[in-house]
Amino acid sequence: MNNLKSKKIVFGISLLGSLATIQHVQADNITLTFHSGLAQSRPEAAQIDRFAQLVKEKSEGELEVEVYHAGALGLKEADMLRILQQGMVDMALLYGDYYTRDAPALASVYAQGAITESSQHNEILSVIRELYDEGFANWDIQIVGGVVAPIFDVGLHCKEPVHTLEELQDKKVRVWSRHLVDTFDLLGISAQVIPQNDMYMALQTGVVDCAYYLSTVAPTVSLQEVTEYEAYLHPWAASPWLFGISEKALSGLNDNQRQALEEAGQEIWEATSESAVDPEREAQARQEREALGITMLPAFSDEDLDTFVTAAWSAWQTMAEESGEEGERYYNTVTQALSDNQ
Structure with a gap:
């Protein structure tokens, strides 16, 4: 039964890759698959859905993001860097602490005890983002915004x-x-x-x-x-949830689609940054x-x-x-x- 399930997951990933390739060739209207391991009841999930809505609006329908919440694609978080690098899915919600096997340095960007006042978080958020941008780029992944978690x-x-x-x-x-x-x-x-x-x-x-x-x-x-x-x-020293897109998927977008993606991601990043400390x-x-x-x-x-x-x-x-x-x-x-x- 487990082997059958594994085969179905592999087939599903292959099918998604094939569909993405066809969509990129058509180049007019593209739908990107987005993996999220978070349950749809989480507040971050609403921000991801809002991001997808903004992408569609800003691209005037040329680009859509189809979000699969709660790991619905059957993918493991520990494998996500390899999955994105190979282009098996287009986008994913990324969290630096998850990838200790493949990129252990990412878990060292931020840690508990780092801040003693909530206001310190916003002061160094740009530094944290820059390091994550760099670290994920090593895996042919570009960060296009994300969700800044509330500082609890x-x-x-x-x-x-x-x-x-x-x-x-x-x-x-x-x-x-x-x-x-x-x-x-x-x-x-x-x-x-x-x-x-x-x-x-x-x-x-x-x-x-x-x-x-x-x-x-x-x-x-x-x-x-x-x-x-x-x-x-x-x-809480809260590492942000980041919207990562594989370079393979990004290369298939035209200038309008890329701009829509980046503007939507940045809008979510800025909105959640403003409300993080409350x-x-x-x-x-x-x-x-x-x-x-x-x-x-x-x-x-x-x-x-x-x-x-x-x-x-x-x-x-x-x-x-x-x-x-x-x-x-x-x-x-x-x-x-x-x-x-x-």
Whole structure:
């Protein structure tokens, strides 16, 4: 059954490639296939759909983008760089942390603990974008805009009152990346990567005592049912979701179509950049969590935050060095930009 499914996926990809070739030859009206691994219920998905609508409008119908949400094309995120490079699909929603096998340096562009104030994100966003543009270009992929994710609060969500690093020493913490495991390890705190879909059960059964999580959206995964306390630590260093198009697909577009694609992508990028930092949104979200029964503890102290950031930057540097010269250069470029803006 698995072999049959694999054959169907391969056939589907081949068919898409053949159709794309025919469409490029016709050159009048082109439809680009766009892979997204995000569920259609995610807010980013609405931005992708808006992008597709803008492309059609700006090209006066010459160019359309057909979006396949939730991985409907059967493609794996880890393979996306190779898939785009070979032109098996035209476009994809790209996220730098996904490609540690083929392009480990991309995961070193941005890391948790990078920013301590939400406003810092917008100040270095152009630097981050430039590095991603360069990194994906190595795979014959051009970035044409993208979605700048909202900068959410990150906090510790625990079963017992915890709002200091000392109180975390005897707790087991859920995190979402290897970098964070290494960061907490440097602090003498036990942490493990647990997928979001398994986090609720891990807290419920005592596999972990706390979850390091995006507090703003914690109710969407019902954390209030398995944790009672929350303490703010730092703002989320959110890597942007990027609209990537293969050079093969791009070469088949005329000037009008290319301009429409780039203008639409940039419009989404600018609109989402403007709304990324929103203190009022964060304050309202905190009130909503309190209404659900969460007890808001005092935030981690400035001293604890400095200690966490020092560990995070150390783990980030090690991760970058292990990925090679390119990753180290990315780390140095971003951290220098952050230091210049402090």
